[in-house]
Amino acid sequence: MTRIALAGIGKIARDQHVPHIAANPDFELVAAVTGHRPPEGVPGFRTVAEMMRAVPDVQAISICTPPRGRLALVEQAVAxxxxxxxxxxxxxxxxxxQAIVRAVAGAGRVLHVTWHSREAAAVEPARAWLAGRNIRRVEVNWKEDVRVWHPGQAWIWEPGIGVFDPGINALSVITRILPRPLLMETAELRFPSNRDAPIAARLSFDSGGVPVAVEFDFDQRGPQSWDIDVETDDGHLQLSMGASKMAVDGVAQDVGDEAEYARLYRRFAECLSTRASDADLTPFAHVADAYLLGRRVEVGPFEE
Structure with missing residues (x-):
């Protein structure tokens, strides 16, 4: 059993990481690095160094802090x-x-860069179904309400984040299921007049001659949309509910219902067992490409 710590005790840590660590027999949550209230029964510390002085047998750390400044935290951890x-x-x-990947490798430690939507139940079945088929087109509609998922969280509007916080989930799925690499061709980023990050985006890619059209929206009220449609020469694949559901030609497929974060921690346990890192940065590179190629369009102000 790996004695693990959590760094950053916010909504995602409390909703997903804490319960799934508790449910996984390969891990024991023994400490937290946080400026907030730690999980019940778990000692909290302000820094990694303080934690290691008090709980020196911690073996791994799962980092759930906002993204800015993570390199310093990772360097402390591997040290x-x-x-x-x-x-x-x-x-x-x-x-x-990229510096994080180098720092962990240089220290001889294991790194798992996680993409929780890649662990959705339908992702691997979709990847298998698409293998060997000729894909004609791909359409992605990934739309949700920031007020529901990130209420009052100012960090979500820092430059470089915004709609790409959920949008990167879609990118992590399509970069897993499609057999050829994606190359971005155009991007349009829609910025609220009072925010530093986009609230919506329209991206187009080429994947080995296949057009891939992507729509992201962080202001969708009512039912949320996390859908991917793939037309092939031998049927139509539909992923819905964040790739937790799969249909072929309108017929639902049995893909199981194991939770994404349960799979994430099982995968981390595998990485630790084999001492092999899993650190694919491809979805993040596509976000960077969107900012490099993106045409900025200003829209009305965003209000909570």
């Missing part, structure tokens, strides 16, 4: 011999994410 799991997005910038 104390900890293996690292990191919540998406892995950093505030692509260069920082």
């Amino acid at each position: 104390h011999g900890l293996d690292v799991m990191i919540e998406k997005p892995p950093a505030a910038t692509l260069s920082e994410a």
